[in-house]
Amino acid sequence: MPRPPRAKSPATSSPAAKARRGAAPPPSDAAAPLKPRKAKRRMPPGKGATKLSGRLSADEVDAFFAALSEANPEPKGELNYVNAYTLLVAVVLSAQATDAGVNRATKDLFATVDTPQKMVALGLAGLIKHVRTIGLFNTKAKNVIALSEMLIAKHGGAVPHDRAALEELPGVGRKTANVVLNIAFGEPTMAVDTHVFRISNRTGLAQGKTPLAVEEKLMKAIPAKWALHAHHWLILHGRYMCLARKPNCPACVVREICKFPAKTTVF
Numbered sequence: 001m002p003r004p005p006r007a008k009s010p011a012t013s014s015p016a017a018k019a020r021r022g023a024a025p026p027p028s029d030a031a032a033p034l035k036p037r038k039a040k041r042r043m044p045p046g047k048g049a050t051k052l053s054g055r056l057s058a059d060e061v062d063a064f065f066a067a068l069s070e071a072n073p074e075p076k077g078e079l080n081y082v083n084a085y086t087l088l089v090a091v092v093l094s095a096q097a098t099d100a101g102v103n104r105a106t107k108d109l110f111a112t113v114d115t116p117q118k119m120v121a122l123g124l125a126g127l128i129k130h131v132r133t134i135g136l137f138n139t140k141a142k143n144v145i146a147l148s149e150m151l152i153a154k155h156g157g158a159v160p161h162d163r164a165a166l167e168e169l170p171g172v173g174r175k176t177a178n179v180v181l182n183i184a185f186g187e188p189t190m191a192v193d194t195h196v197f198r199i200s201n202r203t204g205l206a207q208g209k210t211p212l213a214v215e216e217k218l219m220k221a222i223p224a225k226w227a228l229h230a231h232h233w234l235i236l237h238g239r240y241m242c243l244a245r246k247p248n249c250p251a252c253v254v255r256e257i258c259k260f261p262a263k264t265t266v267f
């Protein structure tokens, strides 16, 4: 007996439907278990969305960042911190949480606890009282205490200006290290979070199936003059303009450059 033809889901098969979905968010690294992870992360099959758009030329990449720069000359991250150590702690706490939620939790904490030594003295139970409103707070709090102990034991209580040393800290992956290197030490690094991953694939800036692949392409594509602020421009653009489900293309300053084939016409 002949088999009936397999039904094809219209919601997942058409190029337009794929384009509308945009790129899927990469997994976060800051809630990782205490041991540093070495495995290469890869997007789930079918969610890489690397063929959504054409690629931007070098001139278009330059124009893309020129437009973002003109709209926001001095972009800033939205996590509150008082020094490199509290920046590191805030970024570790921010995985799968909003910056506003982390800021609410750390407001009182950072007023009195701003060094690894003070954090260790506060202890796990004391830290949990501050951060229990943040998702995955148990794991994150354990990581913060453990990384504080390691900073004291191996780095004299200072945050190391060194990628390998940062990534050795519990709960700190490549993305968190990139944020710290960029904000605390002024390095032109590119932390690929869910927004940067989506925008890069969607617009044609840099397409790849993993955060690392996108990061490497962005680092090659972005002119040096834009490299220091590029991370913040892309995050803020993704957070407030190029939204995952419905980008605000009519109001977007790079709409003439962006290659996304499913730009919105009304918002």
Ligand code: SF4
Binding pocket: 202, 203, 241, 242, 243, 247, 248, 249, 252, 253, 254, 255, 256, 258, 259, 260, 263, 264
């Ligand atoms: S035009 Fe639309 S899809 Fe392209 S970057 Fe702007 S908001 Fe995003």
